[in-house]
Amino acid sequence: MKDYKLLTDGELFNLLKLDDRKAFAEIYERYKGPLYIHAFNKLRDKEEVRDVIQQLFSVLWIKRNEITLTANLSGYLYTAVRNRIFKIIAHQSIQSNYIVSIQQSIASTEAITDYTVRENQLKQIIDKEIQLLPEKMREVFLLSRKSYFSHKEISEKLGISEQTVSKQVTNALKILRTKLGLFGFLLFLMKF
Structure with a gap:
């Protein structure tokens, strides 16, 4: 029986491509902690980081036969985490801009409504005085x-x-x- 802890990243990745679940488990155990810390330093949100790491390893297992490493496994995993973080930050920026836009729209609508109400009140006062x-x-x-x-x-x-x-x-x-x-x-x- 193989001791997966002693295998190199390259050997584990080759076994992963052969559908070896133990190789996948070892990759997960080896990198989940460092990747979590790396992602947390960028996102500062535990739930978001857990989701990023979960998605990364899910995709690694699902696309194991499609992935071709050009460098090493750790480089691939850190790059994948970084790309997911960029997507999250971009999405948060879009959400933030959308929320600001909605808030400005609401404030503008309130100002117009307030102006209209005041204008109508003044018109009523003027009409009353004319009468x-x-x-x-x-x-x-x-x-x-x-x-x-x-x-x-x-x-x-x-x-x-x-x-x-x-x-x-x-x-x-x-x-x-x-x-x-x-x-x-x-x-x-x-x-x-």
Whole structure:
């Protein structure tokens, strides 16, 4: 009976290609610890490292007849671990970028929603203040600002002088400026 511990990596690999399970077990025992430490130094996640090592040895057994060593077995195993680590890091980077993108999208959506809510609230306040204007002043003001009639058109429509229309609009703006404050009034002017 062979003592597999005394065999070289090359001899173990040749036996592995002949489907020798004991050779595979010896390769596993010989390299699982050093490969684990190597991977852990890069990933710092025990579960992730266990998965990497498990996958590496699973692929080694499954593809044992397809693998051709160009150097030595340890070089092949360390390179395979390194490549798996690179894939994990790349995947984590993609996930991280995706999460940041989603967070930015959510923040942007919240900002737009917040802006829309505030805009609607301000519009309601402005509409309420307009409704509180005296009846004739409100009518003149709405024709001027919402229907976009000129002072002359309002004068003709309501049968009052252009000077009265101008005075009513000016007075309405003064009242709204007082009630809405400077900031609200400036926003009001931008909307109308």
